[in-house]
Amino acid sequence: xxxxxxxxxxxxxxxxxxxxxxxxxxxxxxxxxxxxxxxxxxxxxxxxxxxxxxxxxxxxxxxxxxxxxxxxxxxxxxxxxxxxxxxxxxxxxxxxxxxxxxxxxxxxxxxxxxxxxxxxxxxxxxxxxxxxxxxxxxxxxxxxxxxxxxxxxxxxxxxxxxxxxxxxxxxxxxxxxxxxxxxxxxxxxxxxxxxxxxxxxxxxxxxxxxxxxxxxxxxxxxxxxxxxxxxxxxxxxxxxxxxxxxxxxxxxxxxxxxx
Ligand code: DAK
Numbered sequence: 001x002x003x004x005x006x007x008x009x010x011x012x013x014x015x016x017x018x019x020x021x022x023x024x025x026x027x028x029x030x031x032x033x034x035x036x037x038x039x040x041x042x043x044x045x046x047x048x049x050x051x052x053x054x055x056x057x058x059x060x061x062x063x064x065x066x067x068x069x070x071x072x073x074x075x076x077x078x079x080x081x082x083x084x085x086x087x088x089x090x091x092x093x094x095x096x097x098x099x100x101x102x103x104x105x106x107x108x109x110x111x112x113x114x115x116x117x118x119x120x121x122x123x124x125x126x127x128x129x130x131x132x133x134x135x136x137x138x139x140x141x142x143x144x145x146x147x148x149x150x151x152x153x154x155x156x157x158x159x160x161x162x163x164x165x166x167x168x169x170x171x172x173x174x175x176x177x178x179x180x181x182x183x184x185x186x187x188x189x190x191x192x193x194x195x196x197x198x199x200x201x202x203x204x205x206x207x208x209x210x211x212x213x214x215x216x217x218x219x220x221x222x223x224x225x226x227x228x229x230x231x232x233x234x235x236x237x238x239x240x241x242x243x244x245x246x247x248x249x250x251x252x253x254x255x256x257x258x259x
Contacts, residue, residue, distance in 0.1 A: 005033045006040055007056060012192060014049035014199035021056035026063035029110045033066075034084050041091045046258070049203055050195040051095065053118060054102040055111075058184065061103040061127065062111030065141065078141075085110060085142035089117035094214065096207040098198050102191040103127045104184065108166065113142040116151060119210065121177065122191060123169050124184040129177060130166035150217070152177055202240035203258040208232070 007019040018040065020027045044051065055061035065085070073081060092099055092114075101107075101115040103123035108130050115121045115129075123129075131140045131148065139145060140161060149157035152175045160167065169181040182190045198206060208231040216224035235241045239259040247254035 001039065001043060003036045003040065005030075006036050008040070010047075011188075012196065012199075014047065015052065015192065015195045016044070016048040016050075017052045017054065017188075019054055019056040020062055022066075023057055025066055025068070026060035026106055027055045027057070027111070028063045028066040029085070029114070030066035030069045031081060031084060034088050038084075038088045038091065041088065041095065044095070044097075049097055049199045049258075051097060051099045052102055052188075052191045052195060053092075053099065053114070054188065054191070055104050055106075058105065059126075060105040060111075061101070061107040061123075062114055063106045064109030064111055064132070067136065070138075078138075082141045085113070089114060089142050093117045093119075096210070097203070098195075098206060098210065100191050100194060102187050103129075103178065104187055109133055109140065109144070110142050113140065113144045113147065116144070116147040116177075117142075120179055120194070121172075122180045122182065122187065122194070123172060123178045124187045125169050125181055126184055127169040127172065127178075127181070128166050129172045130164060131161045132164040132166065134162065135164045202235075202238070202244055202254070202256045204238050204240055205235055205244075208235060 005020065005022050007021050009017040011017050020033065022028060022033060070081065098120065099118040101118035101121045103115050103121055105124065105126055106128050107115050109132060112129050112131055131144050133140045145161060148160065156175050172178045173181050212228045212231050216227055219227060240256045243256060244254045
């Protein structure tokens with residue numbers, strides 16, 4: 001499929017690299033980009049075992065929702081714009097494969113929210129994160145008030161959201177918003193290294209882990225443990241479980257098929 005604002009690459013076996021590319025606005029998300037993202041996610045094939053999302057260029061991951069498009073929205077249109085972003089980000093969050101955000105610069109507003117919808121965030125040393133929406137007279141719109149407190153705790157999320165303060169990569173690492181910080185030129189290589197480790201493992205088991213963590217975090221402890229147990233049991237109906245354990249006992253490398 002051809003996209004106006006997305007660049008799609010297959011840099012290595014099982015890995016798709018998606019670049020958001022709107023250079024004139026530092027990759028700010030307009031409704032066309034959100035629709036393209038939606039179509040892209042709907043059309044991801046089974047050959048993609050890990051998705052990496054990054055921003056095109058060297059300066060910005062995504063500098064937010066597109067302010068020039070939002071400036072003249074009325075309440076109804078604002079609701080529709082928010083719904084579109086929420087739908088797409090939730091699809092990313094619940095994709096049955098790992099999604100890594102390789103944050104290569106500004107991740108503000110909708111950019112921070114896109115990164116937070118991914119499973120894992122790593123960033124370059126020039127990355128900057130923030131939720132500056134209240135300075136524009138709006139709330140974070142693509143679930144920033146929902147995901148940020150879950151990731152960094154309410155106190156830090158409230159400080160970031162109420163002040164609109166932009167934080168650097170080292171602070172993002174300290175508060176747990178990102179897993180690791182790398183020199184800018186090494187970021188994609190590090191993301192690909194991480195992805196390769198995931199691709200070597202059993203896809204259905206990873207998918208079950210993702211479901212257990214995503215859903216389990218919103219359940220009571222007992223419910224979460226029960227959910228994990230069901231997902232664990234389900235693995236014993238897969239060929240990958242047989243292969244993984246046979247490979248261990250046979251002292252060889254497992255060849256998983258995702259079945
Ligand atoms: N939207 C549109 N254009 C943007 C943009 C954005 N978010 N960010 C940057 N640009 C454009 C700039 O206007 C400029 O365009 P030209 O003047 O060249 O035409 C170009 O990108 C380069 O930007 P700068 O010249 O400003 O570059 P600097 O390096 O000086 O500064 C910056 C980079 C990222 C610090 C600065 O551009 C900046 O502050 N940008 C805005 C960042 C921001 O506030 N982001 C949050 C956007 S609000 C909701 C739904 C969604 C949302 C909220 C509610 N509901 C439905 C409830 C989401 C909100 C947001 O994400």
